[in-house]
Amino acid sequence: MRILLLAAAAFALAACASVAPYQRGYLARPDMAFEPSAGTAEALGKTYSAKEAASGGASVGGGGCGCN
Amino acid sequence: MAATERESSALAGLLQAALALPILVVPARAGAATVGEVGFTLLGYKEQGLMKITEPIIWGDAVIDEKWELSASGAIDIITGASPQLVSNATGKPVQTITGASISDRRRTYNVKVGRRFGDFTFSASRAHSEEEDYISHAFGLEARWDLNQKLTTLTAGYGKSNDRVRSSDNPALDEPRYTDEYLFGITQVLSPVAIIQSSLRYARGQGDYNDPYKLTLTFYPDAPPAFLPDTRPASRDTWAWTTRYRRHFPSPDATLQVDYRYYHDDWGIDAHTLEGAWQFPVAEHYALRPALRYYTQSAADFYSPTIPRPTPAILSSDQRLSAFGGLSPSLRLIYRNESGLTVEGTAGYVYNARTLHFGGGGNEAFETLRAYYGLVSVSHAF
Secondary structure, three states: OHHHHHHHHHHHHHOOOOOOHHHOOHHHOHHHOOOOOHHHHHHHHHHHHOOOOOOOOOOOOOOOOOOO | OHHHHHHHHHHHHHHHHHHOOOOOOOOOOOOOOEEEEEEEEEEEEEEOOOOEEEEEEEEEEEEEOOOEEEEEEEEEEEEEEOOOOEEEOOOOOOEEEOOOOOEEEEEEEEEEEEEEEEOOEEEEEEEEEEEEOOEEEEEEEEEEEEEEOOOOEEEEEEEEEEEEEEEOOOOOOOEEEEEEEEEEEEEEEEEEOOEEEEEEEEEEEEEEOOOOOOOEEEEEEOOEEEEEEEOEOOOEEEEEEEEEEEEEEEOOOOEEEEEEEEEEEEOOOOEEEEEEEEEEEEEEOOEEEEEEEEEEEEOOOOOEOOOOOOOOOOOEEOOHHHOOEEEEEEEEEEEEEOOOOEEEEEEEEEEEEEHHHOOOOOOOOOOOOEEEEEEEEEEEEEO
């Protein structure tokens, strides 16, 4: 599964085309952001990590919690 | 005429934000020295028969003179209810039971991040603090970003460190350290005018006290006296998290596909996969809906056991969060956004964790199904 995902990511990167600045309007839409609003991201991230063994995402320095 | 001006202004703002991609995600207005957003979010979370959490969060971010990036948030978790403490096989099979008084705790947390742009490079530093009765965390982070390829590609490197103290409401003498070093490498790539992808690898090495001071295991044997063990875990934990996020907009239905995948691995023997997909589409002028489905599955830690085997091992935990299980979480979000920069979001979600949802079957028998509901309301304003 990991190999398939790596291959898909490599293919996607290889397939990317040049996009001029004036063509990036859609990319600036809020629904294209990787995180929802900061408050929503913080609330949901902690809710799930308190009930699962896995944690960590695309940032560092967030600190820990007891979450017992 | 006024409508035309608003549209023109909105278009100019969109273009300015687009020029700053893929880094800048705060809404922008053309010509403004400072752009950003402030917001308030309220979370309500309720587990069936267990905990209830209420969490108000205030947050904001801003870019000043296109050079400085600031973001900050503060939150209070208000936790009430009960948490499973003892796993016992007194009834014949291991089940978790709740002992002692119900929990009532408050966790206060804040974080601040400041960044400075130097051409194609941005350097930022962050500070986070979290404090509750039985846990204190001080953390900081350093991050460097490099925009290249006409801002179609962004490389990110980060380092974070947290110095935590593990305490217990039941044992005032407990005050043990836990240190974590984190390293992050990421790439963000614009794939087309309507598609973007981000992939990040985070490695964290932690050392210190990982025991849960509230978890206990009691095991009865048919031919020997019962054994009783507090939760005892390794004194270190190395974790890997590989997160990939993909966004694809479809202009014709004006809808956006959002897909996130995370692979997690640690040296406790846990492998976990998280896959979330969402589809956001307009339902009326200013309104959009976002149905989403999140699937999670994990294997068990090497030292997880709901009963105490013989001979008694040096490390053992019956905490079912370290067992093999899976979870499904559907959610629905309604979004209102107008031209003045006001955004109001309401999200309703359901969490269902069960052993039967472990990918490929084979979830731990002792895992007790978790059912929880949550609601989120978020109000923000861009300036």
